[in-house]
Amino acid sequence: MPLTYQDVMTADLSPLGDSASAWQKMGERFGELKGDYEQNVARFLSNGNWRGEAFNAHQTNTRATAFEYSAAQSEAQAVAGVLRQAHTELTRLQKAVKDTVADAESNDFKVDAAGKATYVGFDKLSPQERSDAQHDPDYPQVLALARQREREWTEAIAKGVQHVDEYDQSVQRALSAATTDSSMDGGGVGGFNADASADVAKAQAPVTKTDAADDGGWQAEGKSEANGPNAGAEAKGPDWGAGDFGSAEAHANLGDASAEGKLTNGPLELDGKAEAYAGAKAEAAAKLNLDGLNAEASASVGAGASAEGNARAYHVGVTGGAEAFVGAEAGASVTAGQDGVGVSAEAFAGAKGSVSGGGDIGGIGIGATAEGWAGPGAEANFGVTQDPQGKWHIGGKMGVSPILGGAVGVEVTFDPKEFTDTVSDVAGGVKDFAGGVKDTFTSIF
Structure with a gap:
């Protein structure tokens, strides 16, 4: 759900800096745990006194565990880096919106709770001055100019809010990518992400492309998305007036990805979709109203x-x-x-x-x-x-x-x-x- 003007103006961004410090310390601690584990567990049991299939299995698991400690350190430090960038950039973008609002207000425009600017310069005039202004031959042009300025200030504020929202979504994608392990290193998919990146700029928006260029008459559009891991639960109802007995849902998503696209050329149309997922989910719902039973x-x-x-x-x-x-x-x-x-x-x-x-x-x-x-x-x-x-x-x-x-x-x-x-x-x-x-x-x- 896109951020609103009120979301941007009232957001307290200071916890992002605190969270970044906490994640950085967590990453450092994982590095210490990796050293302790290798010194006091892995090497201690590799002194040559224990051999056989059980030892071989233990060594395989030991390597995987040590790898995961290292991967956890990389993932935690990447999250810290993303949060630090988010704190810096969102603070700058939020200030830009507030500065725009302040500029508008200093030029006799009032900005409401939705970010809409309204000219209030006439309100400063006395009744006689307002009457004289309304009877001035140039009054219609002055009023039209005021309405134009209202639209310009409103659009400038909306654009600033949009910039905050777009960067906020980039941060969300960067955090999701940093905490998702999609490689087979370390013993399999689903552990910590050893290749986690702290660069928010790499978290590009989901691909949504419409290419209307002349390529044999073909036009293409498509999108892709990846999420997880995440978990949650939700319950709603009942709403007896609407005939809704209620619903409940819980999920533990290890990861999912999807991609879809379409090609058109006049009357010919080709489209396709692919998706993959892993996790658990349970849900139940019931409703009975004029539309029927479900x-x-x-x-x-x-x-x-x-x-x-x-x-x-x-x-x-x-x-x-x-x-x-x-x-x-x-x-x-x-x-x-x-x-x-x-x-x-x-x-x-x-x-x-x-x-x-x-x-x-x-x-x-x-x-x-x-x-x-x-x-x-x-x-x-x-x-x-x-x-x-x-x-x-x-x-x-x-x-x-x-x-x-x-x-x-x-x-x-x-x-x-x-x-x-x-x-x-x-x-x-x-x-x-x-x-x-x-x-x-x-x-x-």
């Missing part, structure tokens, strides 16, 4: 990855995807309302992979999914729903696995608008063809 509960722990893509030209499209999951999950849901009905239930523990594909012509589509399971599980669902774009989805999926098994699913979609447009285009084409035939015979005879 109740669901789910829990999962493990890691997964997925990729999907679509291609479309005029009224014809194809789609495909693949997904993999290792862990355990369970869930159930019931929905019933004006947008359709649906029921589902599933439980699984182990590893599974799936592939899917489909296509549509003129607003009528069909898709299929096939999964392979290694582990006990069961799944069943069926539904008839309408999405916010007006497209109807009818389909279901069933699967069972004592040890090795899988699931199959099928979905039929119907887009009334797309179907109507297709019929209209076809009818127009037939009409044009018939007119051409008529013209041909007329010219002959």
